Amino acid sequence: MTGASRGIGAAIARALGRDGWPVGVNYRRDKDAAERVVAEIEQKGGRAVALAGDVADPGAPDQLFEALESHFSAPVLVLVNNAGIARDDLTPSLGDEEWSAVLDTDLTGAFRFTRRALKPMLRARAGRIVNISSVVGLRANPGQANYAAAKAGLIALTKTAAIEVARRGVTVNAVAPGVIDTAMTEEVATDLLAMVPARRAGTPEEVAACVRFLVSEEASYVTGAVLSVDGGLAA
């Protein structure tokens, strides 16, 4: 579970922990927050471990998978690519650095983790990958060309990987949250919020519920899908 110390990621980690999954709680900077998530999972009888690592670092997938496999003495058969950053600006003034930083983390990082995760999954003939995309990968939002390109790319990656590995019992799906009440969306979401048919922001727990389903045995025939959880915003 990448980017699991805060917001949507933390809610997903807690939900999967409650379902009995041993959880690797990856974080980049906020160790205390990641350890709080681990403590909450353990208090409810689950198992979890905090793992430091920047998903934009090419060495991160091997490093984190090895740490996780040795901690739980089991292959990793569920991956949730949630880590993401935003560096918003209008396209005419969007800098190369802001473009690359967002693509590196939100898209390239997810690709490298997916590639690494598929190894044990293909061998096990089982596995679940869930990529956390965004409503802006489906409908435009000004100021987010980099974020939108990354999140739309994540959907294309999801669909392609899904059809490649479907015959091995591995599913790859995306969840596309809309305006969700987290620190990350505080600044950008006001304009979008006014357009939400449900007339409210969603909660991280509502996103987590979708991920719980997609990683479950019940979702075994769902692959290459994009599950919108956005109060109707992309409809």
Add this chain to the structure above:
Amino acid sequence: MPAVTTEQVEARVVETLASFGPDADEITRESTFEELDIDSLDLVELAQVVEDEYGVVLKGEDMKELKTVGDAVDMIVSRAE
């Protein structure tokens, strides 16, 4: 890395291919992947086993050129040396 023998590699390749469906008995050096019904994803998995065990990296380009089990064994042995 210690050199490996053709026999060792062949045994490992046959074992791996057999795990994808065909009976080990029907896999010979002359068998083509096509007649064994070994698809591109199977070959990717075979490449991973080979990389883990022999440190030989086989890319998609390399795999495309392989037609028979013997081709694969020979390529692995030559690169492991």
